[in-house]
Amino acid sequence: MEEQIDYKKLIEAALFMSPSALGTQDLCNITGMASFGHVEELVKKLVAEYKERNGAMEIIEIDKKYMFSLREPYASRVSRFASGPDIGKGSLRILAYVSKNNNVMQSELVKLFGESTYEHMKELVEKGFVERKKQGRSRRISVTNKFKEYFNVGVQ
């Protein structure tokens, strides 16, 4: 007989294995539960449990998505075991420049960082760190709320 599935543990397993943050809809699909509210309740319980444990691991919420994370100072001590940062070096440099010069034109970024900017910009948009608004023949680039939540910063 198949073991009874504990949905909270299933959500915990999914968050543990997933390489990126999972939204409530993703977790509904994984658990097969239709009740959005119930899944959200289970995630909130998990978040609270990890917070109460006060261990090295925590579940954080970024842009309405959840992921496992490590608390400092433990994260920086074990970062060498990770497969790599979740933002590429070139993309991070552009993201940093955009955070300093919010609403910068994409054409200016291309002039400064070269043709590879288009590729990095695609990555940053896909990951939800920046948004583009068409202006004339170029685009105006600004950071998103996800960026602010991820780095826990305000933007100039």
Place this chain on the structure above:
Amino acid sequence: MRETATSMVSVNRFDIESFVKEATWKDILVDLVKKNELNPWEIDIIDIVGKYVDVVKRMKVLDLRVPANIILASAILLRLKSDMLELEERVVDESAAAENSTRPYIPVDGLSMRLRLPPKRRVSLNELIGALEDAMKLKEYREEKIASDARIVPMIFTRVDVEAEVETVYSLVQKNLDASKMVTFSALCSIAKRDDTLLDVFIPLLFLANKNRILLIQEAFFGEIVIALN
């Protein structure tokens, strides 16, 4: 036709080359195997490949139908061979085997996979600041480069009075003519004592020759130039 094909099989060596010439050879081949009249395991496919190569070599008119049928027949035979293989694993009673063995029987749990992919780590704020410093350095470098590329480089030209130069060289030629009213270019250069003697003497000479005031004679390439007054 059927009898012919069967007779080819009954002989010890299976003559595939003659066999595939029959129109219905494919059906006959499968039928023979099914009726146990032909055992695919007794046919050496390497030998058939050798025959195929021989047939192609012997061919005077290019008709690939027969050799191609040999390949197809080999493939069918290979398939029949593989179908005959026993794919089920033999079940061995481990405990019974253990009793007969001198080694003690130790039951071992089956292996299970432990799933844990190394996750991507989050980028820290310090890394973001470091990236910003990189970006600002790059910006500074680009701006400096643009500024340096756009700077005006002064070009200094010295004005030269070509006519005066020509006249100076002409008087030099006149003064150094030998008894036959000629002077060599090398002699003129050694007397002239200019900064860039060759060009400073040679170019005015070309002007003078162009105006038909002198005659330049060079009998061999890169040889001595003889200057004579016109």
